[in-house]
Each structure stands twice: as structure tokens, then as C-alpha cells.
Amino acid sequence: MLHLSSLSDIRRHTEQLRRQGQRIGFVPTMGALHEGHLSLIRAAKSQNDIIVCSVFVNPTQFNNQEDYRLYPRLPEKDAQMLAQEGCDVLFSPLAEEMYQHKSKLSFDFGELEQVMEGAHRPGHFNGVAMVVSKLFHLVKPHQAFFGQKDLQQFAIIQQLVLDLSFDLELVCFPIIREEDGLAMSSRNRRLTTEQREAAPQLHQALQLLRTQLQTLSVSEAKREAEAFLGRFPQIKLEYLEVVHAQTLQPLHEIAADVPVAICLAAFLGEVRLIDNLLL
Numbered sequence: 001m002l003h004l005s006s007l008s009d010i011r012r013h014t015e016q017l018r019r020q021g022q023r024i025g026f027v028p029t030m031g032a033l034h035e036g037h038l039s040l041i042r043a044a045k046s047q048n049d050i051i052v053c054s055v056f057v058n059p060t061q062f063n064n065q066e067d068y069r070l071y072p073r074l075p076e077k078d079a080q081m082l083a084q085e086g087c088d089v090l091f092s093p094l095a096e097e098m099y100q101h102k103s104k105l106s107f108d109f110g111e112l113e114q115v116m117e118g119a120h121r122p123g124h125f126n127g128v129a130m131v132v133s134k135l136f137h138l139v140k141p142h143q144a145f146f147g148q149k150d151l152q153q154f155a156i157i158q159q160l161v162l163d164l165s166f167d168l169e170l171v172c173f174p175i176i177r178e179e180d181g182l183a184m185s186s187r188n189r190r191l192t193t194e195q196r197e198a199a200p201q202l203h204q205a206l207q208l209l210r211t212q213l214q215t216l217s218v219s220e221a222k223r224e225a226e227a228f229l230g231r232f233p234q235i236k237l238e239y240l241e242v243v244h245a246q247t248l249q250p251l252h253e254i255a256a257d258v259p260v261a262i263c264l265a266a267f268l269g270e271v272r273l274i275d276n277l278l279l
Contacts, residue, residue: 010093023048027051034176054139238264
């Protein structure tokens with residue numbers, strides 16, 4: 001596996017691969033890799049000739065600097081896992097080079113970023129859009145793979161690709177879960193034993209809400225699920241929403257022809273986790 005960190009090196013290498021007719025699959029990550037990330041690598045390998053994985057903890061998408069400081073960083077283990085999965089290129093740039101010049105450009109995704117993550121993490125999606133744009137320009141992939149766990153992020157990136165005419169295909173891969181239902185996340189490493197025992201209740205709440213929506217109104221079903229989570233003192237719910245799966249706007253009733261997603265974010269101590277289900 002080739003390991004590159006220079007922006008000029010990754011640009012030069014991927015341009016050469018494209019001239020050779022190689023099809024490039026790209027998996028952008030922030031590292032501390034787990035089975036969810038590796039599933040994206042495998043999916044990319046099944047459809048492309050060359051796999052590039054970036055590992056970069058992007059400072060501009062953290063509105064909480066303590067969260068950025070504590071975000072797990074395991075570069076040696078990440079490199080070993082990627083090599084074992086047959087990744088061809090690991091790109092791990094330095095923040096000083098990625099943001100050599102202070103950005104003046106800003107993104108506005110309208111209603112897409114005014115709900116859920118965008119409402120609770122001001123500036124988050126501007127940072128996401130900036131770094132993803134940079135990475136797409138550098139890597140020039142034919143396909144880019146993202147996980148469904150970051151559903152709103154994927155919608156934002158879809159809009160980014162549409163608006164800026166990036167010549168690539170986006171792929172959203174289903175959530176990979178632990179045996180007890182907890183969505184795999186790099187942040188899970190920060191949970192205490194007690195918090196880890198409570199964390200699967202997030203998925204349980206989503207399943208309960210899905211069931212209750214079959215017989216109750218949206219507001220009643222949400223109250224039932226919120227009450228369920230209220231029984232666990234380790235969990236502090238930030239939001240629980242029933243939304244249109246594409247526009248991500250809140251739904252007040254369910255219609256047969258409308259795609260639905262149920263999404264939540266919650267704190268367990270200082271660790272913030274998100275999860276969702278597509279109905």
C-alpha cells in the first residue's frame with residue numbers, strides 16, 4: 001500500500017492513474033477505523049481498480065474544540081487495517097497543508113442544514129463541504145463511498161456534487177452495527193463501560209419509534225420513544241426526528257408514497273452519538 005501525505009503527491013498520483021485508465025474508488029474517513037469503514041473499502045474494491053482511503057481529522061467541521069482534541073487517532077493501526085483489506089493508497093494529509101490559506105469561501109445548503117445536525121452544530125456542514133471539495137479535487141475519484149450513519153452529511157454531499165458538477169458517483173452504504181445494535185462509530189471508543197452498556201438503547205429507541213409509527217401519530221410515537229430513552233440516566237437525548245428521507249425536513253404525518261427516515265443524536269457523558277433508520 002502506498003502512503004502519501006503531500007497534496008501534490010496525491011494529485012500527481014491519481015492523475016497518472018486516470019491517464020492509465022484505472023477506475024478510482026475513494027473512501028474518505030477521519031480514521032480510528034472499524035468494520036463500518038472496512039465495509040466501504042470492500043464495496044469500493046468490488047467496483048473499482050484502485051482504492052484510495054483518506055484519513056484526516058478535519059478541524060473545520062468541529063464546532064467543539066474539545067471534541068476535536070479528543071477524537072481518536074490511531075494512525076499505525078489504521079494503516080495496518082487498510083493494508084490488510086487491500087487498500088492501494090492511504091492519503092493522510094496534514095491540516096497545515098490542507099488549510100495553508102485561511103478559507104474565505106462558505107457554503108449554504110439552505111433547509112438541508114437547518115435541521116438536526118446543522119441546527120445543533122453550527123458551521124459543521126460548511127467544514128464538511130470544504131474538506132470534501134478539497135479531497136474530491138485532489139483524488140479525482142470515479143466513485144466515493146460514505147456510510148448511512150451520517151445520513152444528513154450524505155445529503156449535503158449529494159447537493160455539493162450536484163451544485164459543483166463533480167464528475168463522480170456517490171454511494172451510500174448501510175450502517176454496520178455491533179451485535180447489540182449499536183451503530184459502529186469511532187467515538188464508541190471513548191465510552192465508559194457503563195455508557196457502552198446503555199448505548200444500544202439508542203437503536204432500540206429507533207426500532208420502537210418505527211413500530212409505534214404503524215399505529216400512532218408522529219408526535220405520539222416520538223413521545224413514546226423519548227419516554228423510553230428517559231429511563232436511562234446515562235443518555236441525554238439531543239434530538240429525535242421523523243423526517244423525509246431525501247429532504248430531511250420534519251414530517252408531521254406519514255404518507256405511503258413518502259420515504260421516511262428516523263434520526264437521533266444523544267450524549268452519553270461527553271460522547272455524542274448519532275443513529276438512524278430508513279423506513
